[in-house]
Amino acid sequence: MSELTLLSRVVETLSAFNDFSIAFRIVLAALMGGCIGSERGRHGRAAGFRTHILVCVGSAVTAIVGLYVNxxxxAPGDPMRLGAQVISGIGFLGAGTILTRNQSHITGLTTAAGLWATASIGLAVGVGYYWAATCAFLVVGITISILSRWEKIFRRSDFRIYYVELCDMKYVNPLLESLGEGILSVQVIPPRSDGTNHVGLLCGIGNQDQQTLDRLRTFDFVDIVLPDD
Known part of the structure; x- marks a missing residue:
């Protein structure tokens, strides 16, 4: 059997709706979702490795179920009707990763958009559209890993990121209310010390806003303030 014939049979098997192709699609969805989620997890996002795997696999299974029913x-009807509900339903999960402060500063949009894109990749894998899923996976991976570095370079001219560690989660809101517009952005991350109940923050502070930085260091519940370079 020639290599071309073998490759053709593999492609035909993966494109058909059978037990092997179904298992392959679920595993592929888990791998793609895990790769995207691992990058989010390294940056301390709430929706990380496991969340993205579950979203991608769940979307793939939903698409597979639609094809199975059809x-x-x-059964009559549109096999992608179930998949359409994934796109709208994932918005509720993505909304939980977005933090809005002072009605002007928003964080978590990249993670929320990543969850939505991961769900779409899962649907593409579930229906066997491997080429589109692979292209989308590569583009999403480049966007959240490589392009994020360019974003940091552009932002450094406006403000610097500081790592701030509080002794308890309950002080996050009082801190933000006290400093007001002095903090341009904030992101909650796992603490870098071993302190019990501690919480870490990545705070964006304007380069010329020394007053906010000085006030930040005077709070009793603030344990660490360091530039996050």
Whole structure:
């Protein structure tokens, strides 16, 4: 059997709706979702490795179920109707990763958009559209890993990022209310010390806003203030 013939049979098997292709699609969705989620997890996002795997696999299974109902059970209707509900439903999960402060500063949008894109990749894998899923996976990976570095370079001219560690989660809101517009952005991350109940923050402070930085260091519940370079 020639290599071309073998490759053709593999492609035909993966494109068909059978037990092997279904298992392959679920595993592929888990791998793609895990790769995207691992980058988010390294940056301390709430939706990380496991969340993205579950979103991608769940979306793939939803698409597979739609195809199964249509092709195997011969039920009438649009096989992608279930998949359409994933796109709208993932918005509720993405909204939980977005933090809005002072009605002007928003963080978590990249993670929320990543969850939505991961769900779409899962749907593409579930229906066997491997080329589109692979292209989308590569573009998403480049966007959240490589392009984020360019974003930091552009932002450094406006403000610097400081790592701030509080002794308890309950002090996050009082801190933000006290400093007001002095903090341009904030992101909650796991603490870097071993302190019990501690919480870490990545705070964006204007380069010329020394007053906010000085006030930040005077609070009793603030344990660490360091430039996050």
């Amino acid at each position: 092709s195997v059970l011969s």
